[in-house]
Amino acid sequence: MNKKEICEHLNNKGIQYEITEHKAVYNMAELSEVELPYPEADAKNLFIRDDKKRQYYLVTVRGDKRVDLKEFRKNNETRPLSFASEEDLFNLLKLTPGSVTPLGLLNDSDRSVIFYLDSDFHNGLIGCHPNDNTATIWLNINDLISVIEEHGNIVHVVDI
Numbered sequence: 618m619n620k621k622e623i624c625e626h627l628n629n630k631g632i633q634y635e636i637t638e639h640k641a642v643y644n645m646a647e648l649s650e651v652e653l654p655y656p657e658a659d660a661k662n663l664f665i666r667d668d669k670k671r672q673y674y675l676v677t678v679r680g681d682k683r684v685d686l687k688e689f690r691k692n693n694e695t696r697p698l699s700f701a702s703e704e705d706l707f708n709l710l711k712l713t714p715g716s717v718t719p720l721g722l723l724n725d726s727d728r729s730v731i732f733y734l735d736s737d738f739h740n741g742l743i744g745c746h747p748n749d750n751t752a753t754i755w756l757n758i759n760d761l762i763s764v765i766e767e768h769g770n771i772v773h774v775v776d777i
Contacts, residue, residue: 618711618723620749626723627756630764634756637744641751643715645680655755656680658742662717664706667696673709674698677719677745678735678777689777693733711748718746719761720754728769734762735777 618626627634635654642648645661653659659680666673672695678684686698706712709730710721722732738758745761747754766772 618720618748620747620752623720623723623747623754627754627760627764630760632756632760632764634754634760636747637753637755639751639753641715643750648680653744653753655742655744658738658755659744659753660719660738662719662745664701664710664712664717665698666701666705667698669696670705672696673701673705673730674733675710675717675719675722675730676733676735676777677738677743679737682735682737682777684777689733692777693773693775715750716746716748718748719743719765720745721748722765722770723768724748725768725770731771731773732765733777734758734772734774736774737777739774 639651660677661680663676690698703714711724712721741758742755743758744753744755762772
């Protein structure tokens with residue numbers, strides 16, 4: 618799904634959202650230069666894999682939060698972790714670096730990527746790219762979880 622298809626999908630589901638168009642951004646530092654209506658709700662996304670390349674994870678936290686992969690591994694009982702390659706990102710989620718987003722899970726045809734969402738977002742607003750780094754979609758976190766679960770990906774809301 619591209620940006621237009623993501624918006625159509627959310628509209629078809631009756632999900633309320635707001636979209637902010639902006640220049641292309643490739644990391645949180647560049648995003649901090651963009652004026653956003655809800656910067657406290659912006660998400661940072663890490664696409665990671667285990668050491669055997671058998672399991673892939675999308676980890677989403679608030680934009681200002683750091684993720685310790687060793688601690689994440691210990692808390693979530695995974696194999697050793699590292700960042701997945703650009704090739705894996707494209708093959709599994711049809712995304713490019715800078716566009717990583719939970720909405721990319723809707724492109725996961727095998728529903729094999731496990732989604733870990735930081736509990737800091739509990740029942741609030743989240744901002745994420747619509748599979749395109751030239752916009753941010755703001756929606757209720759419960760709506761996002763619902764869309765991803767309905768698609769068939771496993772969702773874990775955990776303390777990160």
